[in-house]
Amino acid sequence: MSIGSFHPPRRMLMGPGPSDVSERVLAAMARPTVGHLDPTFITMMDEVKSLLQYVFQTRNELTFAVSAPGSAGMECCFANLVEPGDKVIVCQNGVFGGRMKENVERCGGVAVMVQDDWGCAVDAQKLEEALLQHPDAVLVAFVHAETSTGAQSDAKTLVELAHQHDCLAIVDAVTSLAGTPLKVDEWQIDAIYSGSQKCLSASPGLSPVSFSPRAAEKIGNRQTKVQSWFLDLNLVMGYWGGEGKRAYHHTAPVNCLYGLHESLVMVQEEGLENAWARHDKNHRTLRKGLEQLGISFLVAEQDRLPQLNTVFIPEGVDDAAVRTQLLNEYNLEIGAGLGALAGKVWRIGLMGHASKQSNIDHCLSSLRAVV
Numbered sequence: 001m002s003i004g005s006f007h008p009p010r011r012m013l014m015g016p017g018p019s020d021v022s023e024r025v026l027a028a029m030a031r032p033t034v035g036h037l038d039p040t041f042i043t044m045m046d047e048v049k050s051l052l053q054y055v056f057q058t059r060n061e062l063t064f065a066v067s068a069p070g071s072a073g074m075e076c077c078f079a080n081l082v083e084p085g086d087k088v089i090v091c092q093n094g095v096f097g098g099r100m101k102e103n104v105e106r107c108g109g110v111a112v113m114v115q116d117d118w119g120c121a122v123d124a125q126k127l128e129e130a131l132l133q134h135p136d137a138v139l140v141a142f143v144h145a146e147t148s149t150g151a152q153s154d155a156k157t158l159v160e161l162a163h164q165h166d167c168l169a170i171v172d173a174v175t176s177l178a179g180t181p182l183k184v185d186e187w188q189i190d191a192i193y194s195g196s197q198k199c200l201s202a203s204p205g206l207s208p209v210s211f212s213p214r215a216a217e218k219i220g221n222r223q224t225k226v227q228s229w230f231l232d233l234n235l236v237m238g239y240w241g242g243e244g245k246r247a248y249h250h251t252a253p254v255n256c257l258y259g260l261h262e263s264l265v266m267v268q269e270e271g272l273e274n275a276w277a278r279h280d281k282n283h284r285t286l287r288k289g290l291e292q293l294g295i296s297f298l299v300a301e302q303d304r305l306p307q308l309n310t311v312f313i314p315e316g317v318d319d320a321a322v323r324t325q326l327l328n329e330y331n332l333e334i335g336a337g338l339g340a341l342a343g344k345v346w347r348i349g350l351m352g353h354a355s356k357q358s359n360i361d362h363c364l365s366s367l368r369a370v371v
């Protein structure tokens with residue numbers, strides 16, 4: 001038996017990620033692999049760092065891409081900032097807040113959960129009450145853009161509250177980065193992680209992260225070693241950090257970084273504010289079309305994410321059968337509901353390169369044909 005090359009079909013990716021990757025990014029990834037300590041590659045890594053500082057709107061020195069997907073960026077933040085015994089207030093309003101709890105506990109921390117209904121934004125008042133009840137807490141963590149529900153939380157206010165109570169703030173921006181306004185320095189976010197495959201529309205496999213000087217100081221003052229060797233920032237920065245004196249830590253995913261670099265160049269060309277505005281405009285167009293089909297949204301209008309539209313599955317429609325039909329007959333991927341929302345909702349992504357009129361048209365006409 002001989003197995004041939006793999007030729008994937010060309011899908012339109014309008015789920016919760018990955019999103020459509022442009023020809024330009026794919027072409028960048030097909031360029032020749034160089035050594036991960038090659039001087040040309042190191043120059044490119046410095047550019048990735050500058051471009052990430054731009055999309056995160058930060059001057060944080062400690063800004064780079066973890067060599068693994070968004071979940072690893074999450075682990076990187078918690079593993080470095082949580083020490084055994086640390087109390088961490090985790091705001092949960094969907095699936096990803098639950099993963100934060102797992103991370104806190106696996107780092108030996110104590111998670112205090114602040115729960116909000118799925119589909120709602122994180123309630124700042126509940127966070128404030130938890131901070132008053134737990135004056136010994138040292139960190140607050142929440143998800144800016146809950147991809148499991150399509151709800152957006154007020155990151156600026158939540159971080160302000162954390163700081164008023166002497167806590168640092170860890171923010172999940174996997175789905176928000178480059179899709180919706182996010183200002184790391186202005187909002188004084190201490191640790192933030194994202195993913196390459198959502199609104200940046202690069203291939204999955206990299207997690208942009210950034211740490212404020214305050215977070216770097218907390219990491220520098222740890223009493224215990226970071227329990228993960230791979231994610232220990234003190235070691236990783238020997239590779240991503242110092243001018244000229246790069247030390248081998250791990251082999252960077254070279255071609256994957258070419259793709260991220262190209263996707264960031266494209267955001268820079270468009271302009272970050274223009275990218276935010278495009279996501280917003282396309283969301284409104286899709287919304288109008290869905291409403292004409294009688295399809296309604298899970299999230300209240302003021303809390304909706306433009307890049308992730310969670311809608312109720314119309315009465316009597318077979319969830320799995322329709323998604324299979326969309327994939328097989330229309331080459332269109334939309335997302336299923338997660339956790340408690342499984343079978344009840346669809347998640348239609350308009351992320352990055354996929355946030356455009358032709359995708360909206362194809363999505364609406366396909367849905368019209370099958371539901």
Ligand SMILES: *Cc1c(COP(=O)(O)O)cnc(C)c1O
Nearest residue numbers: 069070071096145147174175195
């Ligand atoms: C996708 C996502 C993650 C996980 O990212 P992976 O790249 O799948 O590991 C974490 N948080 C949120 C909010 C996400 O949307």
